[in-house]
Amino acid sequence: MLTHTQIPRLMSLRRVGFCLSDKKRKRMNLDAFANFCALHGVEVVMIDLTQPLALQGPFNVIVHKMSDIIVEAEHNRQSQQLLANFQSYVSAHPSTVLLDPLPAMTQLLDRFATYRIMSKLENSLQDWRICSPPYLEIHNESDLVSKQTLMAQSLSFPLLCKTRVAHGSLSHEMSLIFSADSFADVHPPCVLQSFINHGAVLHKVFVIGDKHFCVERPSLKNFPSGPCDRKTIFFNSHQVSKPESSSNLTALDEQMPCLPPPSSQAIEALVKELRAQLGMALLGVDVIINSHTHTLTIIDINIFPGYEGVPEFFSSLLSLIQSVLDQQTSG
Numbered sequence: 276m277l278t279h280t281q282i283p284r285l286m287s288l289r290r291v292g293f294c295l296s297d298k299k300r301k302r303m304n305l306d307a308f309a310n311f312c313a314l315h316g317v318e319v320v321m322i323d324l325t326q327p328l329a330l331q332g333p334f335n336v337i338v339h340k341m342s343d344i345i346v347e348a349e350h351n352r353q354s355q356q357l358l359a360n361f362q363s364y365v366s367a368h369p370s371t372v373l374l375d376p377l378p379a380m381t382q383l384l385d386r387f388a389t390y391r392i393m394s395k396l397e398n399s400l401q402d403w404r405i406c407s408p409p410y411l412e413i414h415n416e417s418d419l420v421s422k423q424t425l426m427a428q429s430l431s432f433p434l435l436c437k438t439r440v441a442h443g444s445l446s447h448e449m450s451l452i453f454s455a456d457s458f459a460d461v462h463p464p465c466v467l468q469s470f471i472n473h474g475a476v477l478h479k480v481f482v483i484g485d486k487h488f489c490v491e492r493p494s495l496k497n498f499p500s501g502p503c504d505r506k507t508i509f510f511n512s513h514q515v516s517k518p519e520s521s522s523n524l525t526a527l528d529e530q531m532p533c534l535p536p537p538s539s540q541a542i543e544a545l546v547k548e549l550r551a552q553l554g555m556a557l558l559g560v561d562v563i564i565n566s567h568t569h570t571l572t573i574i575d576i577n578i579f580p581g582y583e584g585v586p587e588f589f590s591s592l593l594s595l596i597q598s599v600l601d602q603q604t605s606g
């Protein structure tokens with residue numbers, strides 16, 4: 276005898292599991308999205324990783340941001356268990372499509388891997404004059420570099436120092452370093468990346484499957500190029516580039532002509548190349564326009580970002596899910 280909970284499950288051919296932290300669920304208003312999907316015949320199920328996934332399935336698709344748990348699983352046994360639950364369900368259900376695949380997501384958790392991808396993009400997008408800032412991987416104290424090494428890697432002060440771990444609360448704590456005298460403020464493992472003046476305007480490119488949306492955000496102001504005797508500035512990126520961010524770090528010290536926005540064709544080419552290289556559908560790419568050369572410069576790639584400022588997020592996410600479901604039906 277089928278229980279009342281089983282009948283809908285058997286009848287619903289389009290079940291999408293969501294595996295997100297409570298914070299992320301609230302940020303994206305997942306309950307409202309579930310209602311929106313129900314109107315289109317798609318059932319959204321909030322997955323509870325502390326319970327057996329087999330009893331919560333089956334799922335045609337799972338939309339997730341396991342990055343938080345993968346980062347925590349490095350040092351937390353409970354997170355290791357949650358990750359193991361997720362991975363064993365996925366292994367036992369190969370027809371369930373993940374948005375996005377775990378291996379692709381995992382590489383973006385590491386700024387060393389992410390910045391190698393950004394450097395590779397520079398080669399494949401030369402025609403569009405898209406680049407990424409010079410950077411150096413600092414694995415340990417002995418990597419801490421002399422000026423010669425910096426120059427050899429064509430790094431230039433100021434430098435941004437960012438943790439190797441690219442996601443999670445600690446990953447947004449970073450610093451702006453103005454000379455080699457401040458290398459005591461560098462704590463490996465981290466990256467040192469040349470700071471590029473860009474007129475305090477960040478362009479967030481939000482990717483949802485084959486759609487993408489560009490959103491302007493506040494950003495770090497311009498600083499004089501070259502080493503100078505100035506104390507390291509410590510900041511959290513969420514104080515700098517959220518829509519409401521406004522501080523002495525984001526207000527230009529002197530007015531300058533507005534920079535042209537990124538060419539939509541160049542952004543189109545960037546998104547196409549990035550999706551081909553990563554095989555991911557839910558991405559954020561941060562780009563800036565170099566104040567001096569007007570070159571489009573990639574400074575960051577994010578897993579499943581917040582999509583704040585994208586009014587079409589719900590409809591775009593649903594059409595991505597529906598395209599996956601349609602592919603499954605057509606076989």
Ligand SMILES: Nc1ncnc2c1ncn2[C@@H]1O[C@H](COP(=O)(O)OP(=O)(O)OP(=O)(O)O)[C@@H](O)[C@H]1O
Binds near residue numbers: 441446447469563575
């Ligand atoms: N190389 C750079 N040159 C100039 N400004 C930069 C550079 N890298 C980062 N920034 C500034 O610092 C902010 C945060 O940098 P980044 O995006 O790498 O940090 P994050 O914590 O990964 O951010 P997100 O919120 O996107 O995850 C950017 O929005 C931009 O304002």
Ligand SMILES: O=P(O)(O)O[C@H]1[C@H](O)[C@H](O)[C@H](OP(=O)(O)O)[C@@H](OP(=O)(O)O)[C@@H]1O
Binds near residue numbers: 342579580582
């Ligand atoms: O996993 P984390 O917390 O690092 O993910 C962040 C992500 O790195 C970006 O900071 C997102 O901001 P936007 O790029 O502006 O979308 C964050 O989204 P938010 O809605 O939580 O601010 C992610 O949490």
Ligand SMILES: [Mg+2]
Binds near residue numbers: 575
């Ligand atoms: Mg960023």
